[in-house]
Amino acid sequence: MTLTDVIGVLEAAYPPARAESWDAVGLVSGDPAQEVRRVLLAVDPVAAVADEALEWGADLIVTHHPLYLRGTTTVATTTPKGRLIHTLIKNDIALYTAHTNADVANPGVSDALARAVGLVGDLVPLQPFADDPWRGLGRIGEPSEETTLEEFAARVAKGLPRTSWGIRVAGDPGRPVRRVAVSGGAGDSLLGAAKAAGVDVFLTADLRHHPASEFVEAGGPALIDAAHWATEWPWLDSAASILRESGVTVETRVSATVTDAWTRGY
Numbered sequence: 001m002t003l004t005d006v007i008g009v010l011e012a013a014y015p016p017a018r019a020e021s022w023d024a025v026g027l028v029s030g031d032p033a034q035e036v037r038r039v040l041l042a043v044d045p046v047a048a049v050a051d052e053a054l055e056w057g058a059d060l061i062v063t064h065h066p067l068y069l070r071g072t073t074t075v076a077t078t079t080p081k082g083r084l085i086h087t088l089i090k091n092d093i094a095l096y097t098a099h100t101n102a103d104v105a106n107p108g109v110s111d112a113l114a115r116a117v118g119l120v121g122d123l124v125p126l127q128p129f130a131d132d133p134w135r136g137l138g139r140i141g142e143p144s145e146e147t148t149l150e151e152f153a154a155r156v157a158k159g160l161p162r163t164s165w166g167i168r169v170a171g172d173p174g175r176p177v178r179r180v181a182v183s184g185g186a187g188d189s190l191l192g193a194a195k196a197a198g199v200d201v202f203l204t205a206d207l208r209h210h211p212a213s214e215f216v217e218a219g220g221p222a223l224i225d226a227a228h229w230a231t232e233w234p235w236l237d238s239a240a241s242i243l244r245e246s247g248v249t250v251e252t253r254v255s256a257t258v259t260d261a262w263t264r265g266y
């Protein structure tokens with residue numbers, strides 16, 4: 001298989017045209033004509049992931065987060081990103097990113113998150129595209145039976161990979177939970193949509209004190225804030241399945257290296 005073949009599968013699932021205008025998705029390094037046998041999937045393009053790729057003999061790393069979201073004037077080894085680029089190029093490892101185009105895809109990042117925390121049945125976008133009601137940001141779904149915020153939070157903690165500080169919950173622990181909205185990654189911008197949707201809980205990451213406090217005070221849904229990395233990690237297996245089921249004969253591996261920025265909780 002060539003890198004072009006693999007990219008073809010990824011771009012059919014995650015069309016780059018659906019990425020946000022500020023985003024930087026697609027091929028970051030590598031030659032489209034190079035051969036690809038092993039694909040490592042990871043959330044972040046960081047040194048630990050490049051080391052893992054090197055050790056396993058990966059030809060391609062597919063990450064969710066872009067390496068360069070803004071422009072750069074150097075890839076010298078004097079910067080962490082430059083060092084990463086050097087490691088990749090010297091070892092013929094390509095790097096490809098599917099970011100906001102994977103967020104809005106169906107199935108996308110939030111579908112995988114919803115399934116990981118036990119939501120069943122149809123999942124509908126929290127903020128659908130005007131031209132496509134089955135694609136867009138976030139997902140709304142239901143647990144298999146009515147539960148409480150406390151029990152649902154326990155399921156979230158169990159369903160997501162462990163991180164240093166686990167999850168944080170805002171709201172009455174006994175609150176009934178029938179409908180849940182989820183959004184992988186930083187979901188601040190979807191607080192209004194979660195409230196308008198009338199869900200019981202909104203699960204996302206990177207929530208800040210003031211918006212969260214005001215939201216709960218105003219009677220909005222309960223909030224569950226998980227580690228950013230943990231909310232996006234379930235998508236890696238979904239993307240790996242798409243590659244495996246596409247007919248491209250590549251070996252896939254999902255990186256289990258925790259690359260969340262927060263490494264200790266006390």
Ligand SMILES: [Zn+2]
Nearest residue numbers: 185186228232
């Ligand atoms: Zn993210």
